[in-house]
Amino acid sequence: MNRRSFFYRISRTLALITLAALPYALSRLLVPGSSQAKPKHDPRINHHKLRPPGALADEDDFRTACIGCSLCGEICPPACIQFYHRDGGGSANTPYILPPDKGCILCGKCMEVCPTSALTITASQAVTMGVAQIDRLACYPWVDRGVCGACASICPLGERAIGFEFANMYRPVIKSGCVGCGLCVEVCPHPSLPIRIIPLSPTTTLHAG
Amino acid sequence: MAQTSKPKSSRQTPKSTKQTKPDSKATHWRPSLMLRHLNKLRWLSLSVVFLMLILLPLLSIYQNYVAAHAYNHLASSEKLLYDTMEALTSPFTSDPEHDLDIIKGTTWSGQLFGLKLSDPLAVVNQIAAGLEFYWPFMLTALIPVLLTLLLGRFFCGWICPATLIYELNSNLGIWLEKLGLRISHRRFDKRFKYGVLAVGLILSTVSGTVLMASIYPPAVIGRELYFSIALGGFGGGTVFFVITLLFDLLVAKRGFCRYVCPGGALYSLLGRYRLLRIQRVVENCNDCGKCNAVCEFDLTPMRDNFGQECNNCSACIAACPKEAMTFVITIQDQPEQGVGHHSRHYRKAHHKTNTLDTDDQS
Numbered sequence: 157m158n159r160r161s162f163f164y165r166i167s168r169t170l171a172l173i174t175l176a177a178l179p180y181a182l183s184r185l186l187v188p189g190s191s192q193a194k195p196k197h198d199p200r201i202n203h204h205k206l207r208p209p210g211a212l213a214d215e216d217d218f219r220t221a222c223i224g225c226s227l228c229g230e231i232c233p234p235a236c237i238q239f240y241h242r243d244g245g246g247s248a249n250t251p252y253i254l255p256p257d258k259g260c261i262l263c264g265k266c267m268e269v270c271p272t273s274a275l276t277i278t279a280s281q282a283v284t285m286g287v288a289q290i291d292r293l294a295c296y297p298w299v300d301r302g303v304c305g306a307c308a309s310i311c312p313l314g315e316r317a318i319g320f321e322f323a324n325m326y327r328p329v330i331k332s333g334c335v336g337c338g339l340c341v342e343v344c345p346h347p348s349l350p351i352r353i354i355p356l357s358p359t360t361t362l363h364a365g
Numbered sequence: 366m367a368q369t370s371k372p373k374s375s376r377q378t379p380k381s382t383k384q385t386k387p388d389s390k391a392t393h394w395r396p397s398l399m400l401r402h403l404n405k406l407r408w409l410s411l412s413v414v415f416l417m418l419i420l421l422p423l424l425s426i427y428q429n430y431v432a433a434h435a436y437n438h439l440a441s442s443e444k445l446l447y448d449t450m451e452a453l454t455s456p457f458t459s460d461p462e463h464d465l466d467i468i469k470g471t472t473w474s475g476q477l478f479g480l481k482l483s484d485p486l487a488v489v490n491q492i493a494a495g496l497e498f499y500w501p502f503m504l505t506a507l508i509p510v511l512l513t514l515l516l517g518r519f520f521c522g523w524i525c526p527a528t529l530i531y532e533l534n535s536n537l538g539i540w541l542e543k544l545g546l547r548i549s550h551r552r553f554d555k556r557f558k559y560g561v562l563a564v565g566l567i568l569s570t571v572s573g574t575v576l577m578a579s580i581y582p583p584a585v586i587g588r589e590l591y592f593s594i595a596l597g598g599f600g601g602g603t604v605f606f607v608i609t610l611l612f613d614l615l616v617a618k619r620g621f622c623r624y625v626c627p628g629g630a631l632y633s634l635l636g637r638y639r640l641l642r643i644q645r646v647v648e649n650c651n652d653c654g655k656c657n658a659v660c661e662f663d664l665t666p667m668r669d670n671f672g673q674e675c676n677n678c679s680a681c682i683a684a685c686p687k688e689a690m691t692f693v694i695t696i697q698d699q700p701e702q703g704v705g706h707h708s709r710h711y712r713k714a715h716h717k718t719n720t721l722d723t724d725d726q727s
Contacts, residue, residue: 175615179607183599216573220495223487224578225474226588230425230595231466233432239592242601246574249588249600265466271474271481272491272502 199349205252206285206336206355208237209260210267210278213356221274224249228266228275236260236338253285255338255353260285262312262337281313286336286353288318290328294350297326304328307340307351400691404683407522411529414472418526418587422594424450424465431462471587472526473578474505481505484584485513485635486628490577493566510635517636521622521629522678527582530610531619532661538614551617552663555674558623558630565627581628582606582621619661623674637673640694643681645669649689650705656681656690666690669701 208228212218228251229237236258240247253260262280270276288307292298297305303326311318316333318340320326328340328351336353344351427450430439436447451461458464467478474483483505492498513520521528542548569576578584585602592600609621622629645656645666656666659680664670666681682690687707704711 172615175611176608179604179611182607183601183604217495220573220575221491221499223474223483223491223575224584224588225470225483225487226591227470227474227476230421230469230591233429233462235425235429235595238596239588239600246572249578269466269469269476271483271505273499 199347200254200256203254203256203341203349203352204286204355205240205254206338206353208251208253208266208275209262209264209280209283209285209335209337210270210275211285212274212276213284218274219246219250221272222250223272223274225271226251227269227271231265231269233263233265234258234261237266253338255341256349257342259339259342260337261339262335281316281333281335283335283337284356285338286355287334288330288336288338288340289352289354290330291350291352292327294346294348295328296346297324297328298350304345306343306345310339310343312337312339400679400682401685401688402683403679407678407680410523411526411532414524415526415529417468418471418590419594421469421471422591424454425469425591425595427451427454428462428465471584471591472520472524473581473584473587480508482508484581484628485510486577486581486631487575487584489631490566490569490575494569494573494575496570513632513635514638515640516677517639517641518629518632518674518676519636520632520676521626522676525583525628526586527606528622530586530606531582531613531622534610534613535619535661538618541614548614548618549616551620553617553620553624555623555663558625558627559634561625562627562630577627580605582609582626583628619663623662632676633673638696639677640696641677642693642695642698643671643675643677643679643690644693644695644699645702645705646689646691647702648706649687651687651689651707652705652710653686655684655686659684667705669699671698 207215207218212221224239226239226249229235229239236253237251238254238257240250240252242248244250251266262283264277264280267275267277290298290307295304296302305320305326305328308318308320308328313333313335315331317331318334319329319331321329336356338353340351341349341353423446427447430436430443430447436444439447454461454465467476469476472484474481474487476482483502485506488503488506491502509520538548565577565580578588579602585606589599589602589606592598593603609625613620617624643666650667652667654667657664657668660666661678661680662674662676664672664675677692679692682692687705689705706715
């Protein structure tokens with residue numbers, strides 16, 4: 157091998173490596189948020205990513221059934237359904253709802269449009285996305301820092317799911333009808349979001365009232 | 366033969382004699398001239414599908430705005446989107462929030478006027494992942510499967526949104542070659558993609574997830590277009606797709622579709638006994654080899670080698686200067702018909718036999 161062909165080879169290899177690295181660089185550029193630092197106190201880190209309403213109860217079953225077509229997200233009127241990307245691992249391309257970003261309005265369109273058994277048509281009262289939980293050490297009315305009631309007024313299920321504590325007009329209390337749609341989290345004015353949705357699991361219990 | 370057929374047609378319709386040139390040597394059978402324009406129709410179909418994949422997320426955003434009654438709160442660019450989509454859809458619907466739901470989704474799975482359609486690969490892969498049959502979902506692939514049984518791998522050539530990009534990409538490769546870049550045209554075994562399909566299905570069963578959704582280009586493209594337009598960012602699939610483009614451009618022309626695509630493998634298997642096939646009319650063929658050159662799937666139409674890989678894209682029909690390629694309805698390809706009757710070899714051989722015959726008589 158003479159020097160000329162050696163340099164030729166080296167430059168060709170370098171060019172190929174550059175080309176191969178191009179997609180990664182492009183993705184770093186194109187995916188928003190990947191390059192900029194995240195805010196230090198993001199209240200969303202305390203919140204669970206929920207499956208859309210009517211989802212199969214078992215997480216493994218859901219991953220098996222979902223084909224990643226993103227129809228549920230396309231049809232969602234408030235656009236609350238988001239999708240796992242690379243970070244999702246085995247759940248890549250499957251949908252989730254993050255209540256602090258946007259809550260579900262329980263319109264049921266995603267269940268109708270889903271081609272598979274991943275989302276099955278369920279009445280809005282029978283949905284089991286989770287159950288809301290209020291941090292009584294932070295919520296404004298509970299610590300006597302004013303009157304609010306935003307969560308109770310937005311709730312699509314009304315009195316069945318959320319009410320007020322006896323003898324206090326503005327201290328919200330979760331009731332047994334809560335399905336975990338997350339609208340209350342979306343509207344909560346407190347910066348630390350003292351209301352959150354806990355996904356239902358066999359160990360989840362609701363202390364109503 | 367030409368002598369006998371010409372007077373017959375002139376007796377039936379005097380108009381046809383005007384059209385057939387007296388000196389034309391195309392004798393036995395002339396396929397309709399319209400077939401050559403099918404390739405343009407195919408490009409139109411591919412473009413329409415691709416543009417729909419861009420339009421549908423935009424419509425989806427518009428629906429979100431309408432559902433939120435948010436016009437007064439939109440930024441000016443969002444207002445522009447709102448007004449454009451309103452202008453596009455207002456002739457068809459007065460209730461965009463609900464009426465526009467009739468067309469949703471991608472080629473991976475979608476709904477069209479109340480009819481749910483899914484890719485057969487999605488159904489097969491989902492069955493493999495869950496090892497159980499969910500009939501409502503399986504029925505959504507019924508129409509595509511029936512069409513594939515009849516028309517073969519037509520999805521790959523006529524609908525697949527990735528095909529549009531891949532074909533433009535291979536055209537780019539040709540341009541780069543004209544500019545003087547050396548581009549390798551490696552060939553691999555086409556049966557590799559059946560292995561990808563089988564291994565993918567087994568891995569799906571093991572992992573319990575629908576893996577093909579991440580490596581099947583039409584599914585990736587539909588999803589990525591939706592993510593990038595409506596959800597404000599590409600997902601990981603874009604990286605994968607750019608890698609396949611580079612593979613096609615630098616390693617093997619149209620390599621992903623030829624050697625890797627699991628969907629193409631499934632369609633090839635389904636379309637093995639398809640009814641609609643492209644055939645060579647050996648009487649018109651002059652063995653110029655243009656069909657072999659344009660074939661995106663590296664088949665050799667000039668030697669009657671179509672097989673299950675042919676996607677009926679009709680590029681060879683459009684490229685043929687002698688109208689020697691045509692669509693026929695048959696369940697089997699023709700066995701190799703030998704050299705074309707207009708080729709130099711055939712004429713030489715034919716001439717020789719003629720002279721021999723005359724020698725014998727004299």
